[in-house]
Amino acid sequence: MSSPSASPTATPATWQVCGSCGSEIPETDSHPRCPRCRGLLEVRHQTPAQGGSALRATFDARWGVRRGVLASGVWRYREAVLPTAGEHILSYPEGNTPLLASAPVARWAGAPELLLKHEGLNPTGSFKDRGMTVGVTQARRVKARAVACASTGNTAAALAAYAALAALPALVLVPKGQVALGKLAQALAYGARTLLVRGNFDDCLELADQASERLGVYLLNSVNPFRLEGQKTIVLELLQQLGWEPPDWIVVPAGNLGNTAAFGKALVEARAWGLIDRVPKLAAVQAEGAAPFAQSFRDGFVQLRRVEPRTVATAIKIGNPASYERAVRAIRDTSGVVTTVSDDEILEAKAVVDGAGIGCEPASAAAIAGARRLMREGTTRPRDRVIAVLTGHVLKDPETVARYHQEIEPRPAGANRPIEIEARLAEVERVMAG
Numbered sequence: 001m002s003s004p005s006a007s008p009t010a011t012p013a014t015w016q017v018c019g020s021c022g023s024e025i026p027e028t029d030s031h032p033r034c035p036r037c038r039g040l041l042e043v044r045h046q047t048p049a050q051g052g053s054a055l056r057a058t059f060d061a062r063w064g065v066r067r068g069v070l071a072s073g074v075w076r077y078r079e080a081v082l083p084t085a086g087e088h089i090l091s092y093p094e095g096n097t098p099l100l101a102s103a104p105v106a107r108w109a110g111a112p113e114l115l116l117k118h119e120g121l122n123p124t125g126s127f128k129d130r131g132m133t134v135g136v137t138q139a140r141r142v143k144a145r146a147v148a149c150a151s152t153g154n155t156a157a158a159l160a161a162y163a164a165l166a167a168l169p170a171l172v173l174v175p176k177g178q179v180a181l182g183k184l185a186q187a188l189a190y191g192a193r194t195l196l197v198r199g200n201f202d203d204c205l206e207l208a209d210q211a212s213e214r215l216g217v218y219l220l221n222s223v224n225p226f227r228l229e230g231q232k233t234i235v236l237e238l239l240q241q242l243g244w245e246p247p248d249w250i251v252v253p254a255g256n257l258g259n260t261a262a263f264g265k266a267l268v269e270a271r272a273w274g275l276i277d278r279v280p281k282l283a284a285v286q287a288e289g290a291a292p293f294a295q296s297f298r299d300g301f302v303q304l305r306r307v308e309p310r311t312v313a314t315a316i317k318i319g320n321p322a323s324y325e326r327a328v329r330a331i332r333d334t335s336g337v338v339t340t341v342s343d344d345e346i347l348e349a350k351a352v353v354d355g356a357g358i359g360c361e362p363a364s365a366a367a368i369a370g371a372r373r374l375m376r377e378g379t380t381r382p383r384d385r386v387i388a389v390l391t392g393h394v395l396k397d398p399e400t401v402a403r404y405h406q407e408i409e410p411r412p413a414g415a416n417r418p419i420e421i422e423a424r425l426a427e428v429e430r431v432m433a434g
């Protein structure tokens with residue numbers, strides 16, 4: 001393993017390390033994977049010079065800043081994200097999402113201390129914006145001429161928007177017929193060149209990987225380590241919202257496993273840097289029909305077996321997760337767990353979150369269904385402080401909402417059937433009386 005430098009004074013603030021062979025490469029190298037072994041790269045930062053309480057004070061002093069990059073809920077934590085980004089930063093701004101209490105959701109989940117971190121309230125309606133602000137910033141630093149990604153939809157929406165903000169051409173590859181309508185609409189509206197691939201997400205990912213190399217386009221899939229640096233700020237922001245008093249559990253839906261990996265890295269760094277003194281446990285939740293990570297967890301993480309994914313929650317409909325290895329580390333480092341929920345449970349949880357006035361997309365509801373399952377199994381206890389991350393906005397997937405409320409037979413308990421009437425007051429009175 002080569003060291004970035006022999007003398008500590010010359011050590012760069014940030015560099016990249018290959019998770020497989022340990023090679024170290026400079027921060028501004030634009031290879032999407034390790035140039036030596038094609039392993040996944042990871043961003044490393046030197047431990048900030050400030051100690052934990054000084055760093056907390058720095059972050060706290062920026063809370064409520066209204067203009068400039070420090071108004072972003074990502075770049076507020078720039079020392080932990082990309083300290084050297086300087087004038088290249090491209091921010092909407094994003095982040096600053098609320099931490100919500102909801103009595104009906106907590107009751108349904110059987111988790112009295114449950115709070116919801118609503119990442120659907122980001123600029124394009126999902127947490128992907130937190131990764132994309134950093135990814136597109138990095139694209140500018142490496143002087144990329146264009147950016148590309150494969151996506152189940154939300155990454156495409158975020159990439160399309162941030163590329164447009166940066167005036168960079170964008171290419172997105174999505175599985176034809178398997179992307180929620182709101183997400184496809186966004187990719188088109190923001191002007192990305194959109195390819196509908198006759199295949200599933202995993203096919204799109206392989207294709208984007210090959211195309212980026214051939215065409216010299218900067219790849220912004222979640223294999224891109226800079227995106228994960230941005231996604232870490234979901235955890236940093238929720239810790240700050242809790243006054244740096246860590247919860248007992250953080251529950252997150254898991255598909256390609258970028259977020260699971262980013263959360264683990266954020267928590268390990270937060271403890272190493274003295275921001276927190278105890279690491280919460282991570283719970284990753286998969287849909288039963290797309291659960292290669294959960295299967296592997298049950299087998300002690302011996303290996304990953306690719307599956308043919310099937311679930312109503314298209315954002316986590318992934319059979320061959322790219323960030324598997326680093327997500328395994330995240331679960332181990334936090335003494336976490338991986339669990340599964342059925343599509344019926346996902347839709348029921350979604351109806352509860354939506355009906356509480358909060359709203360989320362199906363994949364996000366997997367976190368709530370997962371929180372209920374963990375409580376029922378006794379993995380979590382009623383007094384545990386649990387944060388569930390709502391990853392996407394209710395408007396992302398209007399077709400699933402319409403089907404659930406208007407079409408599914410037999411009528412689900414949470415279905416809110418619309419009632420068609422003649423345009424007469426008596427009809428309104430009849431319905432209101434009944």
Ligand SMILES: *Cc1c(COP(=O)(O)O)cnc(C)c1O
Nearest residue numbers: 154255256257258259315391392
């Ligand atoms: C991308 C996404 C996920 C899955 O996150 P991974 O990092 O791929 O595990 C879950 N929910 C929503 C809404 C998403 O957009």
Ligand SMILES: [Zn+2]
Nearest residue numbers: 018021034037
């Ligand atoms: Zn390598």
